[in-house]
Amino acid sequence: MSVLIVGSVALDTVKTPLEEHADLLGGSASYSAVGASFFSKVNFVGVVGDDFPQAHIDYFKTRNIDLTGLQIVPGKTFRWSGEYMWDLNTRETRSVDLNVFEHFNPVLPAGYDTTPYVLLANIGPNLQNHVLDQAKQPRFVIADTMDLWINIALDELLRLLKRIDMLILNDGEARQLTKETSLIKAARKIREMGPRFVVIKKGEHGALLFGENGQFFSCPAYPLEDIHDPTGAGDTFAGGLAGYLASRDEATVDFNTLRKAVVHGSVLASFNVEKFSLERMRSLTDADVAERYEVFRQMSHFDLA
């Protein structure tokens, strides 16, 4: 089964207290698509300028990512730059150059519109809605978002929430969207806004999954000793989750499958932060993924008293 992924494709400049690297492959769609590609085929929708390195396109192709929906237009690729503080959790955006992204009109090529699983990776909710307008009866739609859209495009975001099955956001964003301090109350409020399922990411503390009738799952975080670049962890998580769901291809998505999807997303994200950009993904094998999934399983298991 395939998953349709739309989002940003970027050249990032990332600074941590120890290192700085410029013009790295980045963007929400890039991380999400590579994450998903460990489990399923990806139909990719995005835009880049004519300065986008061919090597990145070649890399996507090696990952079973269909690039018919990647628009290459005259101009410069979207550029984003961010700086992390010592805790590697706090991040400041240093610059954003929209470039060709400013006039991005996501169009689903022939055949993409019937993709059963859809991941609307982090981009403006107007574009996410525009993609959904073109999709024909998708089975399961997941959307990722960020604080920026809650601040500047709330109406579009609220319209989107009524059309999706699952929203993924981080704890700060959940509080910002609902004005609730309790994440339990926040998730309940978000579910009342539309999506049947909500995932709240808590950075280095794991992720919470909320479903119907009080269904709840708490996924631990992998105890990583060395984080090199947290950029794209959330996007890789969303991609791994969506790709795993697509690989299971269930007529009705089961909560137990969603729990496993959240763990698979967490596994992929935990690898991604081990190196800058998507570098760790390049050497990652299915065996590595399976091994770390087993570590997650053992970490969360305990016997009856």
Ligand code: AMP
């Ligand atoms: P994350 O670390 O999950 O927040 O994702 C970081 C990625 O999001 C970077 O690779 C950026 O290129 C990309 N990004 C940053 N700002 C935006 C934006 N406003 N819209 C879409 N993508 C963005």
